[in-house]
Amino acid sequence: MPEQDPAHPSAHLGPTEHIRTYPFDPAESLSGVGMRVGPMGAGGPWEGVAAPSRRAHRIDFHVLLFFRAGPVRHMIDFTEYEAGAGDILWIRPGQVHGFSATDEYVGTSLTMQPGFLPRAIVEATGMYRYDRPPLLHPDEAQQAAIQASLEQLQREYLDTSTLPLSLHTSVLRHTLTAFMLRVAHVSAQAAADALEPQADTTFTRFRAAVEKQFTTNHSVSAYADELGYSRRTLVRAVRAATGLTPKAFIDRRVVLEAKRLLAHTDLPVGRIGAAVGVPDSANFSKYFQQHAGVTPAGFRAEQV
Structure with missing residues (x-):
């Protein structure tokens, strides 16, 4: 392994x-x-x-x-x-x-x-x-x-x-x-x-960085600084490739990982929040519901 x-x-x-x-x-x-x-x-x-x-x-x-x-x-x-x-x-x-x-x-x-x-x-x-x-x-x-x-x-x-x-x-x-x-x-x-445009190099680099760091870094500005782009350049590239803002792209990846852990593990909700970079349990529940339309507990119950 x-x-x-x-x-x-x-x-x-x-x-x-x-x-x-x-x-x-x-x-x-x-x-x-x-x-x-x-x-x-x-x-x-x-x-x-x-x-x-x-x-x-x-x-x-x-x-x-x-x-x-x-x-x-x-x-x-x-x-x-x-x-x-x-x-x-x-x-x-x-x-x-x-x-x-x-x-x-x-x-x-x-x-x-x-x-x-x-x-x-x-x-x-x-x-x-x-x-x-x-x-x-x-x-x-x-x-x-x-x-x-x-x-x-x-x-x-x-x-x-x-x-x-x-x-x-x-x-x-x-x-x-x-x-x-x-x-x-x-x-x-x-x-x-499916009307999904080709991603340019800017978006490709951003996507790779998010995949490596989404559990610890949710900041668009931090990604822009790390990759050497202005925030405006990053916004244009991500929107052209996905139709989303960079923040929405990050949030979508964080929520996907949270859904995976909620559905396929028995971890407490608080530990799942910590695993995806939202360590406060109340904040994680609010964040998840905002983006998924259901509470973490509700989502987990739906998977049974």
């Missing part, structure tokens, strides 16, 4: 209280490479491998599920998505998700470790674009191209004998890059269809 970032809320919780995080284990990949591709099993998404719990949990790696049958209902951060044949579900690191207890997962799963692909490819494919919809509906031509590319990737993944490990890994990275560019094209189209 990799070390947790001390700024991450789950780093401050007891071993039985926080939302369980499943790391990517290269030892479970063929040849120990930083990716895995194969059929979904009846008992979980990875046949022949210990599958993550069907209870809600975090992952610290990318998961892409390619469905050959459906419908399948899958929860990601309090939204239930229904995937059908030909659809793709893209779950990004840090997201809380849960497998359906009744639906059968039929298709192919792809998992990859952060850092397996070069940074330029990560940026080009929007691998950390949390603003993009996780459920993708490629058209017939896109499905055929993606399926052919996925089959090629799986062949390269399984071929561990014709090349030395270093070359095998390089071939996998190149093949995975080509494949992810196809998926990213569908993802970008879905975002455009």
